[in-house]
Amino acid sequence: MNITELINLIKQDENCEVRPANKEIALPTNIPDDLKEFYELTDGIKLFESEPYGITIVGREEFIPTNKYLYPKDDVIWEELEGEVCNEWYLMAKIDEMSQYISIDLTNERNGQCYDSFYETHSLQGDSAIVAKNFTELLTKLYHNKGQHWYWLQDDFKKLGDAYDEPII
Numbered sequence: 001m002n003i004t005e006l007i008n009l010i011k012q013d014e015n016c017e018v019r020p021a022n023k024e025i026a027l028p029t030n031i032p033d034d035l036k037e038f039y040e041l042t043d044g045i046k047l048f049e050s051e052p053y054g055i056t057i058v059g060r061e062e063f064i065p066t067n068k069y070l071y072p073k074d075d076v077i078w079e080e081l082e083g084e085v086c087n088e089w090y091l092m093a094k095i096d097e098m099s100q101y102i103s104i105d106l107t108n109e110r111n112g113q114c115y116d117s118f119y120e121t122h123s124l125q126g127d128s129a130i131v132a133k134n135f136t137e138l139l140t141k142l143y144h145n146k147g148q149h150w151y152w153l154q155d156d157f158k159k160l161g162d163a164y165d166e167p168i169i
Contacts, residue, residue: 003034003136007041010143017046025060028090032112034136035104039063045139051147055095055102057139066091066103066117085163086123089115092135093142100150104135109167114138116152128163 001009011018022043027036044059062069069091089103092114099119104112114132121127131152132138145151 001136001140003037003139004041006136006139006143007038007045010045010047010139013143015048015050015146016143017049019043019045019059022060027060027063028106030106030108030111032104032135034134035112038135038139047142048147053095053098053145053149054147055093055100055142057093057142058091062094063090063092065089066101066122069094070101070117070119070122084123085110086128089117089123089163091117092138102131102138104138105163110163113163113167115163116150123163125164126162130160130163130165133160 007018010016019042021039021041023040027039039060045057046054047057048054049056065087066089067086085107088107089105091101092104093102094100101117101119101122103115103117103122105115112134113130114135116129116131117123129152132141141151151157
């Protein structure tokens with residue numbers, strides 16, 4: 001299923017909210033094609049908000065480096081360290097109340113890989129599990145679990161490795 005078909009499926013689900021596209025905010029130029037298409041069609045999606053693991057796929061306004069979202073300069077002294085791979089991880093999905101975030105990697109080597117960016121373990125080597133190989137896979141899996149659990153923490157999830165492993169794509 002491609003991203004357009006997936007969005008159309010989600011639009012039909014009364015437990016989800018697909019926000020209309022907002023093309024006024026520019027996106028980084030190096031985003032994967034499926035994510036580019038997503039933002040052409042929508043400005044984010046709320047998946048199963050009333051369920052225990054409901055999550056929001058962020059709109060363009062919050063599609064910023066995850067480090068800047070989690071550690072704003074006003075609250076924590078934070079500087080981008082040159083060469084740190086996590087500087088190119090962008091916030092893709094969130095549920096602030098649970099401190100659960102998902103990042104998407106925009107580096108050339110790992111472009112589109114998605115990572116578990118739980119607040120306390122975000123960007124820690126060995127604790128940054130790859131949860132999807134690309135955005136379409138992420139959205140598909142989040143939609144199909146219907147807000148009942150984090151699919152990458154289930155026993156039947158085939159581990160994809162860690163963000164700091166050799167690239168898988």
